[in-house]
Amino acid sequence: MLNSTWPIIGFNIFVLAMLALDLYLHRDNKEVSLRHALGWSAFWVGCAIIFNAIIYFFWEAINPASLLTNQEAALAFTTGYLIEKSLSIDNLFVFAMIFSAFAVPRAYQHKVLFYGVVGALIMRGIMIVAGSALIAKYHWLLYVFGVLLILSGVKMAFFKADAGLNNNRLILALSKRLPMTDDFRGAAFWVYEHGRRLATPLLLVVIIVELTDLMFAIDSIPAIFSVTTDPFLVYTANVMALLGLRSLFFVLESLMERFRYLHYGLACMLGFVGVKMLLLDTAWAIPTPVSLLVIVFVLMTSIICSLYRRPDAPPVMALPNIMQPMPEKTIN
Numbered sequence: 284m285l286n287s288t289w290p291i292i293g294f295n296i297f298v299l300a301m302l303a304l305d306l307y308l309h310r311d312n313k314e315v316s317l318r319h320a321l322g323w324s325a326f327w328v329g330c331a332i333i334f335n336a337i338i339y340f341f342w343e344a345i346n347p348a349s350l351l352t353n354q355e356a357a358l359a360f361t362t363g364y365l366i367e368k369s370l371s372i373d374n375l376f377v378f379a380m381i382f383s384a385f386a387v388p389r390a391y392q393h394k395v396l397f398y399g400v401v402g403a404l405i406m407r408g409i410m411i412v413a414g415s416a417l418i419a420k421y422h423w424l425l426y427v428f429g430v431l432l433i434l435s436g437v438k439m440a441f442f443k444a445d446a447g448l449n450n451n452r453l454i455l456a457l458s459k460r461l462p463m464t465d466d467f468r469g470a471a472f473w474v475y476e477h478g479r480r481l482a483t484p485l486l487l488v489v490i491i492v493e494l495t496d497l498m499f500a501i502d503s504i505p506a507i508f509s510v511t512t513d514p515f516l517v518y519t520a521n522v523m524a525l526l527g528l529r530s531l532f533f534v535l536e537s538l539m540e541r542f543r544y545l546h547y548g549l550a551c552m553l554g555f556v557g558v559k560m561l562l563l564d565t566a567w568a569i570p571t572p573v574s575l576l577v578i579v580f581v582l583m584t585s586i587i588c589s590l591y592r593r594p595d596a597p598p599v600m601a602l603p604n605i606m607q608p609m610p611e612k613t614i615n
C-alpha cells in the first residue's frame with residue numbers, strides 16, 4: 284500500500300484533466316477520422332511510456348514501502364498494461380457489434396465510448412480496491428482467480444460473435460421499461476416530449492456498453508493480479524490502458540474483420556495468466572519477464588496469422604430483437 288495518497292491523487296488529477304480535454308475537443312460530435320484516431324492512439328501510448336519511465340526512476344519516492352525495485356515495478360506496469368490493452372481489444376469487437384446492432388451513427392460513437400470509459404474507470408477502481416483488500420486478507424483467492432481465468436480462456440476460444448446480443452433478455456427488459464423515443468435525437472441521451480422525459484436509444488447503448496465492460500472486467504482485473512498485487516500499479520495500468528480505448532476503436536474498426544484468430548490468442552493469454560497465478564507460490568513460479576515475452580509472442584502470432592489469412596466470408600451479425608420496429612408509444 285502507498286504511504287502517501289499524493290501519488291494517486293496526482294495521477295487522478297492528470298486523468299481528469301485529460302478526460303476534460305478529450306471531451307472539449309470532441310464537443311461537436313463529429314465523425315472521428317482515421318488520422319485523428321491514430322494521433323490520439325499514439326498520444327495515449329506515449330503517455331503510458333512516459334508514466335512507466337516515471338515509475339522506473341521514481342518508484343522509491345512513489346511507494347517507499349514497496350518490496351519491488353524500480354526495475355521490477357516498471358516491468359510489472361508494462362506487463363499489466365499489455366495484458367489490459369490486449370484484453371480491451373476483445374471489448375472493441377463487442378462494442379463494434381453493439382454499434383452495428385443499434386445502428387449508432389459514427390458521429391455519436393465517440394460520445395458513447397467516452398461515457399463508457401468514464402463508467403469503466405469508476406467501476407474498475409472500486410473492483411481493484413476491493414480485490415486488493417480481499418487478496419491481502421485471503422491469499423487463497425489468487426488460486427480461485429487462476430481457475431476462473433483458465434475457464435474464461437476456454438470460453439473465449441469458443442465465443443460466438445453474435446451470442447451476446449441476440450434475444451438478450453436484459454436489453455429487451457430495459458427497452459420495455461425505460462420510456463424511450465423510437466429513434467436517435469442527435470447526440471442527446473434525454474429529451475422532453477409532450478411533457479414527458481424520454482430516454483433515447485443512445486442512452487440504452489451506453490448502458491449496454493457499461494454492462495459489457497463490467498463483464499470483461501471480471502476477467503481483466505484478476506489477470507493483472509497475476510503480475511502484481513500492488514494496488515497503485517494495478518490501478519494505473521488499468522487506467523492507462525482504458526484511456527486509449529476510444530481512439531483504438533476507430534483505428535481498428537476497419538480492420539476488425541481481418542483479426543480472425545485474435546480471440547484465440549487472447550484465450551491462450553488468459554489461460555497462461557491463469558496457470559501463472561496457480562503457480563505463484565510454487566517452485567515453478569513464472570517470472571514476470573517470461574510472462575511479458577509469452578504475452579507478446581502469443582498476441583503477435585495471432586495477429587500475424589489473422590493478417591496472413593483473409594476470412595473466407597465477412598461475418599454476419601444477426602440483429603437482436605430490440606432492433607425490430609418498435610410499436611407506437613401512446614402519450615397520456
